[in-house]
Structure formats: C-alpha cells, structure tokens
Amino acid sequence: MHSLSAMRVLICGDSLSLGKLTGFSRVTPLYSSVRFICRVGNGNEPLTLDTLGLSDKVETTRGNEKNKLNLGISTIEVPKRRDKKVSHSAVQMKKKADIEALAPFAAKSFLELGLPPLLIERLDKEGYKVPTDVQAAAIPAILNNHDAVIQSYTGSGKTLAYLLPILSKVGPLKMDDEDDEPKNKMNIEAVIVAPSRELGMQIVREVEKLLGPADKRLVQQLVGGANKSRQEEALKKNKPFIVVGTPGRIAEISAGGKLHTHFCRYLVLDEIDELLAFNFREDMHRILEHVGRRSSAGQHAVNGSEAKRVERQTIMVSATVPVSVIRAARSWGCDPLLVQAKSIVPLESSPSPASIELSGMPSDSSAGTNLQAQAPVQSLPPSLKHYYAVTRIQHKVDMLRRCIHALDAKCVIAFMNHTKQLKDAVFKLEARGMKAAELHGDLGKLTRSSILKRFRHGDVKVLLTNELSARGLDIPECDLVVNLDLPTDSIHYAHRAGRTGRLGRKGTVVTICEEREVFVVKKMQKQLGVTIQSCEFTEGKLVAEVENTVGVRRTIKKTEVETSGFV
Structure with missing residues (x-):
C-alpha cells in the first residue's frame, strides 16, 4: 500500500x-x-x-x-442558488413576453377584449363605447385567471376594469361556454371590499346599471351604518352572487355565520392602500382567511383541472401603489401582475418573507414609510391644471368664494382636514349667497345619501368635506377641487385631485395655503412631477404668476388665465 x-x-x-x-x-x-x-x-x-x-x-x-x-x-x-437565479430570470423574461401579448392596448371596442355579447349590449346601452387604457390592459389579464394589482389615476375607469371580467365569468351576463362550478348555498361568487361606505355604494350602483333592473338584486351591499339585520335578510332572500362592502361589516356578518364565501371565486380589494391601515387589520385578516379558501374536500373535487382555480382570484386596485401594496400582493396573491395603462409586468416573488407578518398584513415598521415610498406620478388625471394661492387662515373661505367666481365653476369639492371646521365654512358661504353643504363620517347614511343626491343634481354648488370623500366619490360633473387645508402628503393630494378631470374631462385644482405652507406645496410639486403655479384672484379672474430665476432674485410675470372652456 x-x-x-x-x-x-x-x-x-x-x-x-x-x-x-x-x-x-x-x-x-x-x-x-x-x-x-x-x-x-x-x-x-x-x-x-x-x-x-x-x-x-x-x-x-x-x-x-x-x-x-x-x-x-x-x-x-x-x-445551487446561482443556477436557480439564472433559470428563474429566463422564465420571468418568457413570462413577461407572454403576459404583454395578452392585452390589446390599442383596443377600439369592448368586443376586442373578449367580453360576452350580453355584457357588451349592456355597456352600449349605458354609453360605454371604447375601453379606457387601463380597461384594455386589465380585462384580458383577469379573464386569463391572473391575480392583478391595477394601478391608474382616479377617474380612469378602474371599477369597470375588474367588474367586466368578473361579470363575464359569473352571473346572468356570463359567457355561454362558462361552466358552473360547485357553489355554496349562498351562491357568493365575488366579494368586493372598499374602505368607505361611499365607495362601496358607488360600486354597487355600477353593478346594478350593468345587471339591469330585473337582476340588480343579485348584488348586495354590506356597508357599516346600515341595518345589519336587513342586510342579512337580503342575503338570504335574494341570494346575490356579488357582495360589496366595508371590511368591518363583511367580517361581522361572516363571523356570525350569515355570509358563506369559502367557494368564492373572486376577491377584489379596492383602494388597497387604504385597506392596509391598522384599523382594518383584524377585519381584513378574517376576510383573507375565509374568502375563496376551500376545504380539502372542495379541493379534491376540482380533480386537478387547470381550468378551475382551487382558490380565489385576488385583484387589488388603487391609484397609488406604495411598498406596502407590493408586499401585500406578493403575500396574498399567486404570481400577481402589475397592470397599468399600456403596461403589464409580473411582480417578482418577495425576497424577504420575514417582512410580512404571519397574518399576511405588512408590519407596522414598514407601514409608516410606505406612503412616501412612491411618487404617484401616474395617479393624477392628465388634463388637470394645478394652482396655489396664498392668504391668511381667516381669509381662506373668502378666497374659496373668489376662486369659484373667477373660474365660473359649477360643481366644487373643497377639502378640509378637521370635521369641526366644515360647518363654519358652510355658514360663511351660504351667508354670501352660495349653496353649500358639509359631508363627513359623523352624518348618518340617509343624510349623506341625501346630500350627495342634491350635489349631483346641482342643488348644492359647493361640497365641503374631509378626507372621507378623497376616495370613491364619483361626481363626473365636478370641475374644481379646492384644498382649504393642505393634504398630509402627495398621495393624498393625488386622491383629492382625482375628484375632478375624470374620464378625460378638464379640471382645476387650487390649493389655498398660508405663506409658511408654500414650501410644502413645492415639495409635493416635486414629488408629483407636475407644475403647481402660484396665482391670485384679481377683478374676478384667476391670474397666474410665472416665476423666473433669471437675475439676482426672481421676477414675477403675471399672465391672465383664460377661464372660458375652463382650463
């Protein structure tokens, strides 16, 4: 040896x-x-x-x-980590190419998107002829069973972007070749969660318009502030296939055994960035655990067919997508896609599962920085004009009145940060002969509905509200938004501004601030990537101040803004 x-x-x-x-x-x-x-x-x-x-x-x-x-x-x-990364990258590139081939971004009609004839007839009857950019991107992706995060500016048609593919698969307007899956006794096929009653009721109205008078009972709203017993009776009597509601009421009725959603096919989280707030955490946890989570017996009944999903299809919607939304999508969805106007990209798997708590909700440590993590450049309607005017705090309401007259605005939403200030502002406007009303969460459901109805019909010219109406308030006729108090950040500015200029219309946003607050406006201007011009109201006209940096100090050139056509 x-x-x-x-x-x-x-x-x-x-x-x-x-x-x-x-x-x-x-x-x-x-x-x-x-x-x-x-x-x-x-x-x-x-x-x-x-x-x-x-x-x-x-x-x-x-x-x-x-x-x-x-x-x-x-x-x-x-x-072998490096080998996996290489193969994963190649798969992702192929997947991205396949995904982008899904959406006909230049679709000129809803027929091109693969919607059923009955649904197209209803759309035509309601005046919807051409899909918006976000609808052309989102509808084919959802029809092909992809989980999705839909991001687009307020008023761009995001509600129909997820409602149309859902109505194509379930309910009386579905495709003829769509097979019926085993259903639970309540026949709940889709659950849509909204952070506010106003947004929930708006979504219900959209579904009812598409279903028509004969079938509108097939959608049920479960929102807080309404009689819970009547909602439970309606669930039992009408047997709706779509439920729309706020997290608290949906979780409450589900916990009481009156809402059976284990075989639900779709879960939609509208204004997802708001639903991630701490006060919704417990209710959202229950919804995520019960909606579309089938029992083992139900899973075996699928027999491995790829055409039928074992669990729900999750769709998240918002005008802004901060980091918290990305983390939630990775945790709650299955290979989710980020769908924007003329863009569809896959969201990669979460590199750090520890960043998401066991409950599926983002941790508190990350929640504080999420809202400022992403500049909402794509969250603003493209046809808006932005201005700011400087005055003293005691003159803000009078400046609002002068602004309305200068722009000849017909339908105005004015935002304030504190509910107690709303009543005083309404009193001052009405004392000068301007019809105004306040809208906030302390009002009852019937009172709020009555105020919104008067506002839509033109009986109220100025609606003074707080952050409650920054999301979900769909008033297409609104031509002016005024910030009497500064929004807390650029994302809240984007949601407020989105109340005007909806679906391609023109609109104006005016922020009335004190001299010491101008630097905040400049900061939001930079974050949003838009121009917010300084202005003043002289002789019944809006005069913009164009700032130039030529010379030792700045020079101001005043230009009169044309108010005809309302720019």
Missing part, C-alpha cells in the same frame, strides 16, 4: 485568492460562511482548481457518496 506523502486541507472564504495559498497547510477562517474543500493525493501534484475538484462553473457531481469519496471529492455540496 502506497503511503500518502501529503495531505492538504484548505478552508476558503468566498473572496480569498487561491494563488496566495500555495504551500500552506492551514489557513485561519476569515468569514463565518465558508466552503470546506478536501483533497487527498500525491504531494507532487500541482495545486490547481482541477486537483481541488473545482472548475470555473458550478457543477453538480453525480454518483453516490461512496463514489465521491473514492474520487477524493468532498461530499459537502456547493449551493
């Missing part, structure tokens, strides 16, 4: 140079994560990568442990 002339054991850190280790019998480890590589052989053999059992590329050694030892190669396997 030949004796072994030499034994060398090398411990190599990831960044150590092998050329410097020749002739050493031991090297002190420099890193906590190391690879152990053993080689036993003749001492006359040169120390190379081949003699160490390594090569320039990571290779998988075949054979059992005994064969590896006979070859003198370590049985500790080299990690």
